[in-house]
Amino acid sequence: MKHPLESLMTAGGILLLAFLSCLLLPAPSLGIELAQSLMTRFHLLDLNQLYTILFCLWFLLLGVIEYAAIRFVWKRWFSLERDS
Structure with a gap:
């Protein structure tokens, strides 16, 4: 049986990992021509x-x-649970 708050935990986990990525991984940088065209x-x-x-x-x-x-x-x- 799935937990009733699984979708909320999924969104929270994604946001938490996104915040951790801000600290650990470099962000992309654009060239000036591409940035101006965007x-x-x-x-x-x-x-x-x-x-x-x-x-x-x-x-x-x-x-x-x-x-x-x-x-x-x-x-x-x-995981301890095995799907059949």
Whole structure:
């Protein structure tokens, strides 16, 4: 039987791992030409808006990847329950 708060724990785990990624992993940096083209494409006012959105998406993506990897390892090798 699944825990009723599993979806909440999943979202919380992803956010926690995203925050840890902020501390441990480098964020991508764009060239000036690419940054300016993205600013005009998405109608942003300055580079600060672009990099804020970029960093949020980057760290959430890393959090999802880390969560999926840790969950896979946990379910595969450390979980006491075995799916039939």
